[in-house]
Amino acid sequence: MAEIVSIQNVVKEYHLDKVVVPALRGVSLSVTQGDFLSIVGPSGSGKTTLLNLIGCVDVATSGTVLIDGHDTASLNDRQLTDLRLNTLGFIFQSFNLVPVLSVFQNVEFPLLLQRKFTKAERAGRVDELLEKVGLDKHTQHRPSELSGGQRQRVAIARALVTRPKIVLADEPTANLDSVTGENIIDLMKEMNRAEKTTFIFSTHDAKVMSHANSVIRLADGQILNGKGVPAGAH
């Protein structure tokens, strides 16, 4: 399987006033396409920082981050934005849907930003995904009219609509009850199987973690168990 994410000796430091806070201290990691990878660790271990680097919303202080072969350090803001748009999908802990847009429009949004599909093509894709996440009856609803689980399903549909190679999810079940959370992970897993989309998600829920193909354990900005170790190995 091809390597879709490659991280070498990445250091990320934050500057708080004059104090330097290290978030990642020399992390190396390799993710193969189609993986269903979970990043776990206590608060402050660097999970979100690592996801931000993979998600191209932040850049490393040192080391290299290769996303689908692109060295993110060499890209400008616009190129990074386009990389996010075309290669990555995002699922947020708090769903982050646009409140004034309908379910359909929220999902269609990234396609509109891509500007390469006709209206019919967009509608086809959006409807197909909404059916898959079980929201085909709710296309015209506003996010505020949906439950938490339903909102996260919309977010999943939105993350997948551009058929990205990688979907990043930062604690996708944290704001959901356990049953709903379970369902969401099941849905993600299903998408992972059907579309061969790489999923990288952070969690500190052991139940959620158990669904992952591989698990990376972070503590104090360092990986505890080497890279891409299969979950079963522990």
Add this chain to the structure above:
Amino acid sequence: MSWFLLLLQTSLRNIFSSFLNVVIGLIILAGTFFFVVGGSLVDSMDKAMSRSIIGSVAGNCQVYEASSQDSPAIFDNWQIPDLDPIPDFSKIKGPLMSDPNVSAVVPEGVNTAIVVYGNTIDQVLEKLRKAVSPGTRQPQAVVDSLKAHVRQMVSVIQADMGKVNQVAATGAFDPQAGEDLKKASSDEFWNGFDRDPFNHLEFLENKIAYLIPDSDQIFLSYVGTDLDAYRKAFDRMEIVDGQMVPPGHRGLLLSKYVYEEMFKLKSAHRLDQIHEALTEKNKKIAKDPDLQDLVKQNRLETREIVLQLDPLSSQKAVSILQATLNSKETGLSELLSVFFDTDDSNFEARYKVFYDQLAPLVELYRLKPGELLTIKAYTKSGSVEAVNVKVYGTFQFKGLEKSGLAGGLSLMDLMSFRDLYGYVTPDKIAETKSLEKAAGVTFVPRDQAEADLFGGSASSDVEQGQQKAINDKAEMGGGAKVQRVDLTQQVYSQDEIDKGVVMGAAILLKDPSRLKETLKSLQDTCDKDGLDLKVIDWQKAAGNLGQFVFVAKAILYFATFIIFVVALVIINNAVVMATLQRVREIGTMRAIGARKSFVLSMVLTETVVLGLVFGTAGSALGSAFVVFLNHAGIPAANEFLYFFFSGPRLYPLLNSGSLVGAFIVVLVVTCVSALYPATMATRVSPIEAMASDE
């Protein structure tokens, strides 16, 4: 495109999602409403006032001598601008008329003069003198009636003095005056009148008449012009009383407004004012201090009527008043006071009684069409000139009847105007020549003066001069030698009217919309022909008044500017706050692939859409309000507004310029005010989306 549709849709939906947006919207709504209504009002007023100014005196433009210190200021009545005369109107008329867009060139000059009036007793005494003079002898009945009238006046003065002496310190009046009055009211004096009328008249004129201080000075502003040309050019002018001055004649047309204001019986004029306020302006005496003031003046100032009435008329008036007031009072003055003490319930009835029954007994106007008026004016050099002008009638401008500004100017023929301004007319030259001839005076050029006056036999010259002087007196007594032409009968040809001095001229255009081009081409014509004239538009020519619309516009635009600057600051702040509230949303958009330019255009579009939505609403409301005003009309509350409105009501028209202007302003303001928050929004990092809200 669908991308843009998304922006629009997002914007429209965002509008009502935030209270802040509604606040921004309402500010824009108020701003555009104000802009559209204000713009339409000022524009309509501008048009109305230009109609007033152009249609009454100014014409579309004015020409005047280029060397003048001032420029024409037609409506600045009390400040006559310092203009140099144009020596010969006929020389400028032709070149100006040659412009294809000029329909008329009317000579004009504005001046003010004083009209001095004798008092009522003077006028009655003059009638009495005529009635007893050999040439104009009237029947004894007429003489007796006049005598009775004078005697009544004397008793009125006596009563007045008695009252004054009661309230003032003794000696407020010259004791001699008291003696004289006593004499003039005695039976003995009047019994002896017919035997020696002239001595008695002289006593009355010298000792009594001055005790009635009701003589009056009237300031009269007038335009000296070619009356026929004027009437043809200004078609809003219409004759109200009397007739137009016959072509080529000297004459004065009083403005109806001035005629009512200055020449009408004061009590009657005050009644008219109250009547108008009650019937046309829906005012109430009980609630309006101005009207109460008029009632009070009428109640106190009855003497003008009392003095006018001879005993017979007085008797009639008393019985009319007794019947109307259901009173047993016999004093006319007291009855009048009660009669004029009106309130809202009885005013209209009294008004009717006054005009139906009392008015026929008195002279409502102290000057009637057809009478002569002596007008005195200061010439530019400071000397006083006086002319007698026949008043042919009164006139007004259609639609401007109630305006003191348009009605402030009377119209005078050009010949009399030239006399009063101190310019030499052909008649003056002829008169001077005949005087010179009769007196044997010869013109001595300055450089030959010494030789002519002192050369030769000086002594005989002096002797001859003395001799002549005596002869002159003899001739004056005979009265026939010096020919004084009755100028009121003189008829002048158009040529004579045109050939002479004017202060300026009004130019009327066939197509007023081409004012600017025509001004320029006229100025070019003048410069090319070496006419030394300046051409200005009506607005400048009107003086300060013409600037009014300019000032009104400036105020409007300034107020709008302030409103929108305030709006700009508020909108800017509000959009900043709204953006801060949406950091998560914007971060999310950035994270999932929206470029900075998308975020920028999103915030801009949202604000502009917000502006356009509320701007449209504001314009629509404003337009509806203007349409409503156009239906209802805005009443002219005072005579100034009457002039600015060019009539009793202003019917404003929706001004497309204001609508377009409102939209441009809204666009600019919203764009500018959203610029900072929009750039701020582009700096929102996609990391913001990741932050948990725990």
